[in-house]
Amino acid sequence: MLDALLSALSLENLLLAFLGVVGGTIIGALPGLSATMAVAVLVPFTFTMDPSSGLIVLGAIYTGAIYGGAYSAILVNTPGTPAAIATSMDGFPMAKRGDGDLAVTLSCLGSVAGGLVGALALLLLAPPLSQIALSFGPVEYFWLAIFGLSLIATLSRGATLTGLIGGGIGLLLSCVGSAVVGGDVRYTFGQTSLLGGIPVIPALIGLYCVPVLIEMVIRPEAHLERRAEKMRGFRLIEALGLMWRSKFNVIRSAVIGTVVGIIPAAGGSVAGLVAYSEARRTAKKPEEFGKGAHDGVIASEASNSATVGGGFIPTLVLGIPGTPPDAIILGALLVQGIRTGPQLFTQQADIVFTFTFGLLIATLLMLPTGLIIGRYAYRLIVSVPKTALAPAIAFLTIVGAFAIEANTFHVFIMVALGIIGWLLARIGVEASPIVLGLILGPIAEAGFVQGWLIGGAQGDRLGMFFGQPISLAIIALTVLTLVSSGVFKRKTQLERPS
Amino acid sequence: MNRLIDQWRQAVVALLGICLGAFAISQTSAMSELGRVFPITASLISIAAGLGILAKIILAPQAETVPEERIDYLRAGLFAATMLIWALSLDRFGFVPTSACAVVVVAVISRREPMSKTSILFHAIAGVFLVVGFSFLLSEVLNVRLP
Amino acid sequence: MTRFLTTALGAISLTLGASMLHAEDYPSKAIDYIIPYNPGGESDVTARFQEKFWNDVTGQDVVISYKPGAGGATAWSQLGGFDADGYTIMNVNFPHAILQPAIKEVGYQTEDVIPVYVFHYTPDAIVVRADSPYQTLQDLIDFANENPGALTFGGSGTNSANHLAAVRFGAMADVTVTYVPFGGSAPSMAAVLGGQIGAGMTYTTQGVKAGDQVRVLAIATEERLDIFPDVPTFKELGFDYVAGAYRGVTVPADTPDDIRQQLSDIIAEINDIPEFQSQMEENGYVLVDVPHAEMGDWIAARQADYASGIEILKGN
Numbered sequence: 001m002l003d004a005l006l007s008a009l010s011l012e013n014l015l016l017a018f019l020g021v022v023g024g025t026i027i028g029a030l031p032g033l034s035a036t037m038a039v040a041v042l043v044p045f046t047f048t049m050d051p052s053s054g055l056i057v058l059g060a061i062y063t064g065a066i067y068g069g070a071y072s073a074i075l076v077n078t079p080g081t082p083a084a085i086a087t088s089m090d091g092f093p094m095a096k097r098g099d100g101d102l103a104v105t106l107s108c109l110g111s112v113a114g115g116l117v118g119a120l121a122l123l124l125l126a127p128p129l130s131q132i133a134l135s136f137g138p139v140e141y142f143w144l145a146i147f148g149l150s151l152i153a154t155l156s157r158g159a160t161l162t163g164l165i166g167g168g169i170g171l172l173l174s175c176v177g178s179a180v181v182g183g184d185v186r187y188t189f190g191q192t193s194l195l196g197g198i199p200v201i202p203a204l205i206g207l208y209c210v211p212v213l214i215e216m217v218i219r220p221e222a223h224l225e226r227r228a229e230k231m232r233g234f235r236l237i238e239a240l241g242l243m244w245r246s247k248f249n250v251i252r253s254a255v256i257g258t259v260v261g262i263i264p265a266a267g268g269s270v271a272g273l274v275a276y277s278e279a280r281r282t283a284k285k286p287e288e289f290g291k292g293a294h295d296g297v298i299a300s301e302a303s304n305s306a307t308v309g310g311g312f313i314p315t316l317v318l319g320i321p322g323t324p325p326d327a328i329i330l331g332a333l334l335v336q337g338i339r340t341g342p343q344l345f346t347q348q349a350d351i352v353f354t355f356t357f358g359l360l361i362a363t364l365l366m367l368p369t370g371l372i373i374g375r376y377a378y379r380l381i382v383s384v385p386k387t388a389l390a391p392a393i394a395f396l397t398i399v400g401a402f403a404i405e406a407n408t409f410h411v412f413i414m415v416a417l418g419i420i421g422w423l424l425a426r427i428g429v430e431a432s433p434i435v436l437g438l439i440l441g442p443i444a445e446a447g448f449v450q451g452w453l454i455g456g457a458q459g460d461r462l463g464m465f466f467g468q469p470i471s472l473a474i475i476a477l478t479v480l481t482l483v484s485s486g487v488f489k490r491k492t493q494l495e496r497p498s
Numbered sequence: 499m500n501r502l503i504d505q506w507r508q509a510v511v512a513l514l515g516i517c518l519g520a521f522a523i524s525q526t527s528a529m530s531e532l533g534r535v536f537p538i539t540a541s542l543i544s545i546a547a548g549l550g551i552l553a554k555i556i557l558a559p560q561a562e563t564v565p566e567e568r569i570d571y572l573r574a575g576l577f578a579a580t581m582l583i584w585a586l587s588l589d590r591f592g593f594v595p596t597s598a599c600a601v602v603v604v605a606v607i608s609r610r611e612p613m614s615k616t617s618i619l620f621h622a623i624a625g626v627f628l629v630v631g632f633s634f635l636l637s638e639v640l641n642v643r644l645p
Numbered sequence: 646m647t648r649f650l651t652t653a654l655g656a657i658s659l660t661l662g663a664s665m666l667h668a669e670d671y672p673s674k675a676i677d678y679i680i681p682y683n684p685g686g687e688s689d690v691t692a693r694f695q696e697k698f699w700n701d702v703t704g705q706d707v708v709i710s711y712k713p714g715a716g717g718a719t720a721w722s723q724l725g726g727f728d729a730d731g732y733t734i735m736n737v738n739f740p741h742a743i744l745q746p747a748i749k750e751v752g753y754q755t756e757d758v759i760p761v762y763v764f765h766y767t768p769d770a771i772v773v774r775a776d777s778p779y780q781t782l783q784d785l786i787d788f789a790n791e792n793p794g795a796l797t798f799g800g801s802g803t804n805s806a807n808h809l810a811a812v813r814f815g816a817m818a819d820v821t822v823t824y825v826p827f828g829g830s831a832p833s834m835a836a837v838l839g840g841q842i843g844a845g846m847t848y849t850t851q852g853v854k855a856g857d858q859v860r861v862l863a864i865a866t867e868e869r870l871d872i873f874p875d876v877p878t879f880k881e882l883g884f885d886y887v888a889g890a891y892r893g894v895t896v897p898a899d900t901p902d903d904i905r906q907q908l909s910d911i912i913a914e915i916n917d918i919p920e921f922q923s924q925m926e927e928n929g930y931v932l933v934d935v936p937h938a939e940m941g942d943w944i945a946a947r948q949a950d951y952a953s954g955i956e957i958l959k960g961n
Contacts, residue, residue: 196714
């Protein structure tokens with residue numbers, strides 16, 4: 001293991017990790033240019049490298065890209081990656097009121113903390129933890145998605161019914177196209193371009209970013225509040241203090257991120273939402289969530305960064321990728337002649353350990369690079385006049401929606417959903433419930449249909465859905481969250497406008 | 499955005515939920531039994547929520563005054579139209595020319611104060627530089643083929 | 646402003662001009678290789694294996710990108726929209742590309758995605774968890790016989806190779822099984838390993854990947870594979886069944902014949918590289934060589950082979 005540490009610390013590997021983190025952070029910050037894309041582009045270059053160096057650079061890019069999503073989430077309310085959805089819920093309100101610098105620094109500290117927990121779990125506990133991936137069957141996915149959807153109620157702050165309509169819109173949007181499970185072609189209205197469904201990332205960009213752009217264009221005031229005094233640097237001390245006060249939140253979110261990362265097909269978006277929901281439920285002042293609560297940003301970022309390390313656990317131990325970038329890295333491993341599976345940890349342990357140390361180093365490197373890039377990103381967004389900012393961001397939305405699959409139809413979907421999203425926001429239906437429905441809908445539906453089929457084959461559908469410990473635990477958590485969020489409380493005291 | 503929602507807006511939301519749900523259910527007849535479950539559930543949720551809102555409005559009308567907000571519909575409409583035309587012209591006129599034009603148009607729409615000639619020129623150059631730079635990043639570094 | 650525009654337009658026309666090259670020096674630039682699935686699956690991995698040797702054979706690179714959706718149909722229905730100059734190639738899978746248009750309106754026809762070369766297949770394999778009570782295929786069939794419908798087969802997708810295999814197996818062994826579709830091979834294997842479903846109707850490659858966590862009961866090849874010396878073929882067990890997912894490379898329908906031929910030769914050459922062969926075989930892939938010239942007959946044979954299965958799938 002010491003050899004592996006030394007080999008990860010070689011100058012070449014350190015440099016690769018650094019470049020990977022910087023490149024990944026920048027790509028992740030641009031909406032639509034995702035971790036998956038960055039990793040896919042780099043794979044062929046790693047064929048000529050030493051396997052462990054290749055893995056380190058891929059891991060570093062991935063780590064950086066997941067973190068980079070926080071910038072656009074905080075500064076322009078656009079999650080650059082689905083993993084940063086929960087970050088934008090409190091990060092953007094913070095930036096709006098002039099605390100963008102603090103939010104960026106907090107997101108960086110949270111990400112580093114979460115990334116370290118995820119990577120340490122990979123280093124020390126990978127084989128036993130991989131069993132978590134196997135204990136999650138279709139029914140558990142179903143309940144996990146329902147838990148995520150319950151956030152709609154807590155997010156809507158008194159306007160639960162309106163939030164439910166938003167969620168319904170999102171769920172119906174997620175049905176568009178050909179269903180993986182069952183093969184039904186639904187709501188395509190004869191358009192073959194809709195067969196693949198509503199693309200998630202263009203929809204995210206449209207629903208979150210276009211309304212912000214429209215507001216930016218029609219309002220005279222600045223995009224973000226600018227505090228009168230001079231720029232206050234990183235506000236690192238302040239952020240560290242906040243982190244220390246929220247240490248339980250940090251640890252809980254990182255653990256949630258690691259565990260959700262291990263579960264294949266869940267990924268960073270689910271991790272961020274679950275950690276956010278838990279942070280809100282246990283917070284002393286849950287009503288601050290959604291209006292710029294520090295803990296919201298910390299929870300989301302700590303958990304989505306922890307999914308990086310967590311996701312590699314089933315990828316390396318079981319050969320089952322935890323997230324899409326993991327799947328690409330798995331393919332790169334095969335090409336390098338590395339066979340994943342339980343034997344990897346015994347036969348080629350040195351590569352695994354070098355890679356894990358590389359991931360740890362990349363996470364640590366994220367601290368300085370993240371703070372510096374974040375600071376400049378914030379300054380740029382605050383100081384650039386609107387006449388330049390609006391066209392630049394508008395262009396980035398077009399680029400992002402197009403780039404994901406080089407498809408101009410996706411750009412159209414992005415713009416159309418964006419305009420609809422703005423109109424809906426004007427009558428009170430906000431973007432988050434729609435997005436939650438869109439992202440969690442397919443997970444819920446696949447889990448439900450698979451569970452229904454399996455339960456039917458076993459002749460015990462009720463036991464299938466309500467008879468297993470993990471399912472029951474998730475159901476209990478969902479009910480707890482709904483109760484504590486006040487959905488069942490008397491409406492009158494909640495409807496006070498904010 | 500504004501959290502103060504008057505009852506008319508709520509009524510619009512409610513009707514939207516009900517109509518959308520009803521429409522979505524009407525489309526499910528061609529689907530298989532399992533494929534139908536989820537869309538119908540989602541539709542019922544939004545119909546129920548819509549009915550709930552209507553019930554609340556009728557049973558417990560609240561006299562809530564909402565400060566009238568002036569919305570610059572002209573700019574909003576122009577911006578939305580620009581984005582739509584932008585999206586639809588990418589295939590026909592190519593990525594770089596369309597985007598370069600659109601970036602300038604968006605800048606003009608969001609302009610408020612009169613600008614000096616040099617600053618206009620500066621903005622235009624910066625805009626084109628941005629477009630060309632990103633197109634280069636996409637096509638050369640990230641291997642995305644641009645129309 | 647206008648000057649900038651003219652420069653930009655000039656740059657565009659230059660790139661357009663550069664793409665109109667003659668077939669003699671094909672390929673003279675990097676080729677876009679589109680995978681119609683998510684990364685990490687069999688289509689992606691085999692394309693990555695090819696990518697490694699592509700430059701040695703042609704002197705040019707391939708650039709792999711992904712257009713997942715609708716079990717491959719999203720990408721295949723867009724194929725006709727690309728330039729038919731041989732610089733956009735796409736992975737195509739059978740039986741998927743025969744089943745989908747035969748069963749539903751999916752925006753393309755099998756004729757639109759005729760491959761220039763089919764370079765391997767992943768044989769169907771039935772796998773169970775290592776601690777499963779089913780030791781042999783017969784155990785599985787006996788269980789299914791005694792408990793009609795209670796045996797669950799997990800596989801990737803609906804109207805896919807795995808789905809067809811499950812349906813055909815049910816017909817051959819005269820048992821009723823429940824097919825449970827998953828979003829890909831990896832999630833369906835996770836459900837096998839997790840014990841949520843009875844058996845996986847999947848490919849040999851997944852059996853290799855899962856190593857000794859699973860037991861492979863039977864594989865649909867002509868002869869036993871070196872990587873699974875102890876696993877019987879369906880033929881040995883009395884079922885005349887050789888099938889799997891065949892993967893090839895296709896181009897837009899208007900692509901000229903000489904380019905198709907050249908592309909076919911390139912892929913054939915990669916298929917001949919011993920290092921490529923051993924890498925494929927170690928991972929459970931079985932190489933086949935169906936070049937451009939034989940494609941028409943091959944497709945017709947596949948259509949005939951799948952016909953009965955398609956009828957059952959349509960009835961579902």
